[in-house]
Amino acid sequence: MNSQYIKRAENCLNDEMEAVKELADQLYQEDLAGVIFFCSIGYDLGKIKDAVAKYFDCPVTGCTTAGEIGTRYQKNGIVGISFSSRKFAFHCAGIDDLNNFNLNEAKDLIEDMKKNLKFSSVLDPAKIFTILLIDGLSVKEEEITSSLYRALEGISLIGGSAADNLTFTRTFVFAENEFRTGVASFVLIESKMSFKAYKMQHYQPSDKDMVITEADAAKRIVTEINGGPAAEELAEIIGIPKDELTLEVYSTHPVMLQIGDEWYVRSIQYVNEDDSLTFACAIDSGIPLTVGEGTGLLPSLKKQIDQIRSDFSHIEATIGFDCIHRRLEIFAKGLVDEVENELGKIxxxxxxxxxxxxxxxxxxxxxxCVVIGKP
Known part of the structure; x- marks a missing residue:
C-alpha cells in the first residue's frame, strides 16, 4: 500500500485516541515532512486534536468530511497521508479572516513562504504544488481560491471544502493545531518527485436551459428561476414533482454554467422552506444555467484514470477531493466496488x-486531485 516516501492509512475506530494512534503507527516515518488527515465530524474533535498533538511531531493539517476515501469509501473514520522530508518540504499557514482575505493578503502570505523554501529559491511550478482546505459553509471559497492562485504565479492549487456529513451545520478545518470554523488551511508543498494536478467531471450541458431571475449572491441562495419560485421551476424543468427534489436528484441532474469554453457544475445543496435553493458555488441574478446530462461516471472515471496511468510510469500516491454529490451517485447506482477499484489504481x-x-x-x-509519482 505504501511507498518509501509517502504512506497512506485509514481506520474507522470509534475511540479518538486509538484512531489517531493507529493512523500515526501506519503513517510513521523517521523523517516526517508533514501529515494531512481527513476525519468524521462524528468524532470528539477536541480529543482528535489532543491525540494529534501526542502522536505527531511535524506539520499537520486536515478537516472534517462527508465521508472519507481510502482503499474504500468509509464513514465515521479517519484517513491520512504522510510525506518524507527526504523528498518533500511542508509550509503550512492558517487563514483566519476569510471575509477580508484578498489578493494583497495572498501575495504577502506567498512571499513569507518563499523565504522559507528548502529545495529552491523561486516558485517553480515543476517543484511546488499547493493544497487548500477551507470551511465548506463559509461561502468564501471563490474569493480565497482566486486570490491565492493569482499570487501563486502558475503553481498548481487543488483543494476541498470541509464537510459535516450533510447536516450543513458546522464544518471544521484543522489549522495551526486547532479545529476551527470560518478558516482555511493553506499548504505549500515542495516536492523532489514529479506530480500533476487533474480535474474530473462527467457531465455535459443538455437543452434544458434556465435563467436565474432573483438571487442573494452573498448567501448563494436563488429565489427565482425564469421568474417563478426557484424549486418549482427547477422541478418542472427536470420533469419531476417538486417534493421529489432531493440530494440524489441534484447529483444526477446538476445545473451547469459556461465560463469561456468550459462548463462547470453549480451544485444545489438543499431546498429551503420558501422554495428557494441554496447552492454550493457562487451564483447571481441574470446567470444562465443548463441542466447537465451524465456521460457515465464510471466510464468517465476509467478513461481519466487510464490517462493518469499513461502520464506516470509509477504512482506513489494521489491526494484527492471528491464532491459529495459524486459519492451519492456512486452509492445510488451501485458503483462502489468498481469506483474503489479504479481509485486503487492511483x-x-x-x-x-x-x-x-x-x-x-x-x-x-x-x-x-494531485498525483505524485515517476513520469
Missing amino acids: KFIGFSTYGEQFNSIHVNQTLT
Whole structure:
C-alpha cells in the first residue's frame, strides 16, 4: 500500500485516541515532512486534536468530511497521508479572516513562504504544488481560491471544502493545531518527485436551459428561476414533482454554467422552506444555467484514470477531493466496488467534500486531485 516516501492509512475506530494512534503507527516515518488527515465530524474533535498533538511531531493539517476515501469509501473514520522530508518540504499557514482575505493578503502570505523554501529559491511550478482546505459553509471559497492562485504565479492549487456529513451545520478545518470554523488551511508543498494536478467531471450541458431571475449572491441562495419560485421551476424543468427534489436528484441532474469554453457544475445543496435553493458555488441574478446530462461516471472515471496511468510510469500516491454529490451517485447506482477499484489504481486518499478547488476556480460535482509519482 505504501511507498518509501509517502504512506497512506485509514481506520474507522470509534475511540479518538486509538484512531489517531493507529493512523500515526501506519503513517510513521523517521523523517516526517508533514501529515494531512481527513476525519468524521462524528468524532470528539477536541480529543482528535489532543491525540494529534501526542502522536505527531511535524506539520499537520486536515478537516472534517462527508465521508472519507481510502482503499474504500468509509464513514465515521479517519484517513491520512504522510510525506518524507527526504523528498518533500511542508509550509503550512492558517487563514483566519476569510471575509477580508484578498489578493494583497495572498501575495504577502506567498512571499513569507518563499523565504522559507528548502529545495529552491523561486516558485517553480515543476517543484511546488499547493493544497487548500477551507470551511465548506463559509461561502468564501471563490474569493480565497482566486486570490491565492493569482499570487501563486502558475503553481498548481487543488483543494476541498470541509464537510459535516450533510447536516450543513458546522464544518471544521484543522489549522495551526486547532479545529476551527470560518478558516482555511493553506499548504505549500515542495516536492523532489514529479506530480500533476487533474480535474474530473462527467457531465455535459443538455437543452434544458434556465435563467436565474432573483438571487442573494452573498448567501448563494436563488429565489427565482425564469421568474417563478426557484424549486418549482427547477422541478418542472427536470420533469419531476417538486417534493421529489432531493440530494440524489441534484447529483444526477446538476445545473451547469459556461465560463469561456468550459462548463462547470453549480451544485444545489438543499431546498429551503420558501422554495428557494441554496447552492454550493457562487451564483447571481441574470446567470444562465443548463441542466447537465451524465456521460457515465464510471466510464468517465476509467478513461481519466487510464490517462493518469499513461502520464506516470509509477504512482506513489494521489491526494484527492471528491464532491459529495459524486459519492451519492456512486452509492445510488451501485458503483462502489468498481469506483474503489479504479481509485486503487492511483493509490487515492481523500474525502467527500462540499466543493472542490482547482487552480483559480471553486467547482462542484468534480474530483480534483494531485498525483505524485515517476513520469
